[in-house]
Amino acid sequence: MSSLVQALAVIAITLLAIYIFIQRTKVVISLRKRAQMEKDMAKEREATADILNLSKEVIGASDTEQEMSFLPQFVKYAQRTLKATGSAVLQAGDDGLFYGCAVAGIFPPLRSVTPQVKQQLMAHEKKHTEMFKRMKASFTCTDIEELCREKGFAFFYNTTPIWFPEDFGQEAPRILIAPIKIASRIVGCIIITSKDDFDSHRLTESDGRYLIRLAEIASLTLEVLTVFKERQEYKDQLQSAREDGMMQVSTGIIHNIGNAITVAKLSVIELQEKISHKREERPETLIIDEMLPVLREKIADGSIGEFLKEDEIGSQYINIFSELMAHRETSLDEATEQLKSLSDKLFHISEIIELQQRFVGELGTENMTQLGTVIESAIKIFEETFNKRGIKIITDVDPATPEVLIDSSMMTQVIMNILKNSVEAIDIENDKSKSYEVNIKLASREIEGAPMLEIFIGDNGPGMTPEIKEKIFNFGYSTKGGGPSRGFGLHSCMDTIKKYNGKILVDTELKKGTSFKIYIPASNGV
Numbered sequence: 001m002s003s004l005v006q007a008l009a010v011i012a013i014t015l016l017a018i019y020i021f022i023q024r025t026k027v028v029i030s031l032r033k034r035a036q037m038e039k040d041m042a043k044e045r046e047a048t049a050d051i052l053n054l055s056k057e058v059i060g061a062s063d064t065e066q067e068m069s070f071l072p073q074f075v076k077y078a079q080r081t082l083k084a085t086g087s088a089v090l091q092a093g094d095d096g097l098f099y100g101c102a103v104a105g106i107f108p109p110l111r112s113v114t115p116q117v118k119q120q121l122m123a124h125e126k127k128h129t130e131m132f133k134r135m136k137a138s139f140t141c142t143d144i145e146e147l148c149r150e151k152g153f154a155f156f157y158n159t160t161p162i163w164f165p166e167d168f169g170q171e172a173p174r175i176l177i178a179p180i181k182i183a184s185r186i187v188g189c190i191i192i193t194s195k196d197d198f199d200s201h202r203l204t205e206s207d208g209r210y211l212i213r214l215a216e217i218a219s220l221t222l223e224v225l226t227v228f229k230e231r232q233e234y235k236d237q238l239q240s241a242r243e244d245g246m247m248q249v250s251t252g253i254i255h256n257i258g259n260a261i262t263v264a265k266l267s268v269i270e271l272q273e274k275i276s277h278k279r280e281e282r283p284e285t286l287i288i289d290e291m292l293p294v295l296r297e298k299i300a301d302g303s304i305g306e307f308l309k310e311d312e313i314g315s316q317y318i319n320i321f322s323e324l325m326a327h328r329e330t331s332l333d334e335a336t337e338q339l340k341s342l343s344d345k346l347f348h349i350s351e352i353i354e355l356q357q358r359f360v361g362e363l364g365t366e367n368m369t370q371l372g373t374v375i376e377s378a379i380k381i382f383e384e385t386f387n388k389r390g391i392k393i394i395t396d397v398d399p400a401t402p403e404v405l406i407d408s409s410m411m412t413q414v415i416m417n418i419l420k421n422s423v424e425a426i427d428i429e430n431d432k433s434k435s436y437e438v439n440i441k442l443a444s445r446e447i448e449g450a451p452m453l454e455i456f457i458g459d460n461g462p463g464m465t466p467e468i469k470e471k472i473f474n475f476g477y478s479t480k481g482g483g484p485s486r487g488f489g490l491h492s493c494m495d496t497i498k499k500y501n502g503k504i505l506v507d508t509e510l511k512k513g514t515s516f517k518i519y520i521p522a523s524n525g526v
Contacts, residue, residue: 075102082203084176085106088190092187386438451522497519
């Protein structure tokens with residue numbers, strides 16, 4: 001009985017020892033796995049930081065360099081961090097094919113060339129990259145998707161993909177391939193190679209898993225660069241649109257100054273014609289040179305009464321005097337009216353110039369402003385344009401509306417942009433049977449319980465279709481064709497209004513006209 005107990009005790013102790021050994025082994029394995037995970041995470045963090053630094057350099061480059069400089073730098077980094085012999089990166093085209101982008105290290109050509117050319121390309125990375133950029137690969141995005149479907153990458157050892165040249169494996173017996181994706185769409189492909197020499201790092205499948213992480217980081221970076229580029233383009237186009245808007249305002253001002261000067265010149269010419277008659281043609285010349293000497297002579301010989309009453313010519317002197325003086329009075333009235341018109345035009349030119357100076361001087365400056373003044377400025381600038389086209393301006397501006405804190409120059413540009421659109425639409429329709437008019441109103445309103453100032457600008461032009469109405473505020477949309485600054489005017493207007501927590505609405509009907517309503521919070525200056 002005791003021997004049985006002893007045997008059981010030995011078995012129990014043995015099992016306990018085995019259990020303890022297994023548990024300790026599990027702990028050691030767990031610690032090793034954890035250490036490896038921490039090592040891998042540290043490696044990935046380092047790679048992320050390195051690639052982000054690459055992206056910073058790219059962002060700092062010019063627009064043309066941005067597009068092509070990240071992937072070449074990335075492929076060099078991938079080769080260096082994986083201690084590979086060579087690497088290459090390709091970009092996916094819209095046709096689903098791959099096109100060469102850059103080569104790093106000693107990378108065999110991806111197409112068949114003579115041995116001499118191959119050696120030259122493998123010895124000169126820069127020359128190889130120049131040739132590689134002109135190359136179209138024989139494999140597609142679908143091929144790479146299928147090849148890497150199982151693991152996310154493909155690893156070849158002493159074999160090569162069917163699309164590669166037969167002698168590729170002689171120089172690169174170990175090959176890793178991984179796609180570069182943005183939102184599940186393949187945008188590129190990276191190929192890493194190594195030799196199988198004892199003094200070279202030999203690529204393995206574990207390197208493939210790391211390559212996937214590098215490709216994922218590159219994908220995120222490319223996406224960020226794409227967004228950055230789009231935002232930069234948006235910013236540049238918006239700035240261009242604003243500058244174009246300012247140029248249009250300046251052009252409109254100069255155009256209206258030119259119109260006013262033309263009218264003033266015509267007034268001066270007509271006035272000159274009235275006062276620059278030949279001396280013998282002037283009424284006062286007839287009186288001074290011919291009629292007064294006769295009267296003096298008749299007074300001297302005492303026959304003045306008889307001359308004025310009975311003489312055939314003398315009896316007409318009084319009527320002639322009356323007619324000549326009446327003609328002179330009419331001429332003076334006409335000249336006075338023309339002088340007043342000339343003075344008004346010169347004053348209008350002065351006003352427009354002053355508005356232009358204020359427009360430029362106050363640009364980018366916010367002050368407490370009465371919107372009625374802004375509206376009047378925009379109308380004055382456009383007045384000659386409306387008059388030339390026979391467009392009637394009808395205004396109803398409430399002077400009691402409160403001041404608001406705005407950039408008056410930018411708000412003037414908003415109103416002018418809408419007025420310009422009205423004029424252009426009317427020019428296109430050009431219905432001779434129609435009396436065109438533009439209504440401009442300013443009033444206080446209460447919208448959803450909040451005090452607002454409403455600027456109404458409406459015309460009776462051609463109107464818009466529902467499809468156009470939905471797009472007119474879209475960035476870059478224009479009904480007048482393409483151009484570097486086309487399609488940003490109304491979008492810029494909307495941005496300016498939103499800056500002051502306002503909103504802009506449009507209502508339109510074909511053949512009836514279009515109206516815009518701009519709402520600015522009345523309390524934004526408080």
